[in-house]
Amino acid sequence: MQKPKAIIFDLDGVLTDTSEYHYQAWKHLADDLGIPFTHQENDEHLRGVSRRESLMYIIRDHNYTEAQIEEMMDRKNRYYNELIKNMSPQDLVPGGKQLLQSIRDAGIKTAIASGSKNARIVIERLDIMSYLDAVADGYDIVNSKPAPDIFVFAAGMVNTPTPECIVLEDAEAGVEAAKKGGMQAIGIGPAERFQGIADKVLPNLDYKTLNDLIN
Ligand code: B16
Ligand code: MG
Numbered sequence: 001m002q003k004p005k006a007i008i009f010d011l012d013g014v015l016t017d018t019s020e021y022h023y024q025a026w027k028h029l030a031d032d033l034g035i036p037f038t039h040q041e042n043d044e045h046l047r048g049v050s051r052r053e054s055l056m057y058i059i060r061d062h063n064y065t066e067a068q069i070e071e072m073m074d075r076k077n078r079y080y081n082e083l084i085k086n087m088s089p090q091d092l093v094p095g096g097k098q099l100l101q102s103i104r105d106a107g108i109k110t111a112i113a114s115g116s117k118n119a120r121i122v123i124e125r126l127d128i129m130s131y132l133d134a135v136a137d138g139y140d141i142v143n144s145k146p147a148p149d150i151f152v153f154a155a156g157m158v159n160t161p162t163p164e165c166i167v168l169e170d171a172e173a174g175v176e177a178a179k180k181g182g183m184q185a186i187g188i189g190p191a192e193r194f195q196g197i198a199d200k201v202l203p204n205l206d207y208k209t210l211n212d213l214i215n
Helices: 018-033 039-046 051-059 066-084 096-105 119-126 149-157 172-180 210-214
Strands: 006-009 109-113 134-136 165-169 184-188 200-202
Touching: 006 149, 018 039, 018 051, 018 066, 039 051, 051 066, 066 119, 096 109, 096 210, 109 149, 119 134, 134 149, 149 165, 149 172, 165 172, 165 210, 172 184
Parallel strands: 006 109, 006 165, 109 134, 165 184, 184 200
Antiparallel strands: none
């Protein structure tokens, strides 16, 4: 892989394990509604997917009014915020600060592109804002992953053409989004999840170095 001008990180499931909290919050809501919902379904269908589309998957052919849908999204978000309340810098992936610092020391820009409207709260709790050149979150875009919009927006924020960016993503929808945007994409997670779409796969980001990403 060529040395990039910018590295764009997804947040949930890449720099921190909040994807598990998203699952637990959806599971709580599904249990309230009496709708079956499994961890496997979460991994296969909801990872990286927006709040509304996630809810639509869970409720499928049940009929609810728009007001009920809004209330359910708010409720899930309350459950999620309860779970992230006690997050701290300890919840950053091990070696995360060193990785971000070494990327900047190499003259490469760092950005976060997260579909989450809670991304800024999480970034604050992880205490990594000073290591980032830009943050794009769920408030910045209309079309969520797998649309490339969030990554293209983040690339623009760090003044970098998309082919010179590497994206790190734990979701299939996110890798698809990065590739549609013309970027190089590293899938973070099991190889089966990214078959044929990622340029490279790493099982996790624990103690990874810049060299691990680009070589
Ligand atoms: P919110 P990412 C995504 O964040 C999550 O992976 C996904 O599970 C969540 O539904 C989505 O953000 C929206 O999050 O409800 O907090 O706005 O992986 O793109 O950092
Ligand atoms: Mg993610």
